[in-house]
Amino acid sequence: MTDIFDRASEQEQWLRDQALAIAREHGESTVVSFGCHDCGEPLSEARREAAPHCTRCVECQTDFETRKNR
Numbered sequence: 581m582t583d584i585f586d587r588a589s590e591q592e593q594w595l596r597d598q599a600l601a602i603a604r605e606h607g608e609s610t611v612v613s614f615g616c617h618d619c620g621e622p623l624s625e626a627r628r629e630a631a632p633h634c635t636r637c638v639e640c641q642t643d644f645e646t647r648k649n650r
């Protein structure tokens with residue numbers, strides 16, 4: 581169990597670092613979410629470029645839309 585928590589907080593830290601670095605780079609004070617809303621996977625740069633306001637990775641978004649349309 582501790583494994584999972586360790587990994588989660590590691591990823592959280594990583595995401596924060598990424599977000600901060602990118603925000604600094606762009607001189608932005610607002611930080612968007614860089615992790616998937618559903619599974620927590622970091623979103624790829626390509627994914628964010630294709631859909632800047634997406635909050636889910638491709639798989640979760642597809643899953644979400646599939647569920648929504650049912």
Ligand SMILES: [Zn+2]
Binds near residue numbers: 620636
């Ligand atoms: Zn996901």
